[in-house]
Amino acid sequence: MxxxxxxxxxxxxxxxxxxxxxxNERFFQDTQAQFSDLLADHADPEHLAARLLAAEKRNIGQYGYGIKGFVLSMIETAIEVTDQRVPARVIAQLIEAGRDMLAHPIxxxxxxxxxxxxxxxxxxxxxxxxxxxxxxxxxxxxxxxxxxxxxxxxxxxxxxxxxxxxxxxxxxxxxxxxxxxxxxxxxxxxxxxxxxxxxxxxxxxxxxxxxxxxxxxxxxxxxxxxxxxxxxxxxxxx
Structure with a gap:
């Protein structure tokens, strides 16, 4: 300067x-909507959103802010709401959604x-x-x-x-x-x-x-x- x-x-x-x-936030909202669709057979959108928010709050101290912590919180929530029966394909789709967010142009x-x-x-x-x-x-x-x-x-x-x-x-x-x-x-x-x-x-x-x-x-x-x-x-x- x-x-x-x-x-x-x-x-x-x-x-x-x-x-x-x-x-930024709209990409998180879009991915969360995808998350809700993937888990639609296990939890209604409002309940799933509340569980995800609780996981994010718990995990900020360990993961910090950002996409990676968000994806890990979605995976944790998916495991919880399915009683540990979440299909591997759902986990794979959540990971791929995170990769898409990280590659999105500003x-x-x-x-x-x-x-x-x-x-x-x-x-x-x-x-x-x-x-x-x-x-x-x-x-x-x-x-x-x-x-x-x-x-x-x-x-x-x-x-x-x-x-x-x-x-x-x-x-x-x-x-x-x-x-x-x-x-x-x-x-x-x-x-x-x-x-x-x-x-x-x-x-x-x-x-x-x-x-x-x-x-x-x-x-x-x-x-x-x-x-x-x-x-x-x-x-x-x-």
Whole structure:
């Protein structure tokens, strides 16, 4: 990156990746629908979805976030709901579905590319995401945006402590930083707790695990309809 003249208030802007810059959750929803069809003789969709969500919550600590953990949780759930009688062909189809997800080309969300380019001209920009390391690296490389980021952090969890450390490492601290993303729980609430700005950009159906109440009374909380409004917001913040 070239040397830039930063504003006195806000110097560093970080973007989430999945469902902020490009589509992600809809591929999980599509695969879960396939999972429901495969197990239709053993559980109704609502019960199966609840069992899968419970497995995902149990397994995050061991598998982390991302496609691989999702596939393992589907296999575990399939074994449970069939009393360990799940056909091998079903397991094979779930593994193949995971491979398809890992190979799927990225699809940018509206205004994503031009917004990152515009912000990179005025601020230090970071990418902060969580999930499988190899998959996130693949998507970043495929995006063609890699050279615009002054730092890339792929973390196991997004917390106030992790934001404080990242913005201290790549900037002037969280108090002079802003995080934008589609997850209230991961992108907004902990960033505000760290002393920075949290900007919520909703996108479709959010994963239940990522739900949190918006911090509407926090002076550094903002919400945008889409990324197209971010440059305007940065100008207002100063």
């Amino acid at each position: 070239t040397n830039l003249v930063y504003s006195k208030t806000l110097t560093t802007v970080a973007f989430d990746a999945d469902d902020t810059l490009w589509h 699809e940018f969300l509206p205004h994503a590319r031009e917004t990152v380019q515009a912000v990179a001209a005025t601020h230090r920009v970071l990418l902060i995401t969580k999930g499988d390391l190899l998959d996130q690296e693949r998507k970043l490389a495929q995006s063609g945006l890699g050279d615009l980021f002054d730092g890339v952090e792929i973390v196991s969890e997004k917390t106030a402590a992790s934001y404080a450390a990242i913005f201290a490492r790549h900037g002037e601290g969280a108090e002079r930083g802003l995080m934008v993303g589609n997850s209230m729980r991961s992108d907004v609430v902990p960033m505000i707790a760290a002393g920075g700005w949290g900007v919520y950009v909703p996108h479709g159906v959010a994963w239940e695990i990522e739900h949190a109440e918006p911090p509407v009374d926090a002076p550094r909380y903002r919400a945008l309809d889409d990324l197209g409004g971010l440059a305007w917001l940065l100008a207002r913040i100063g």
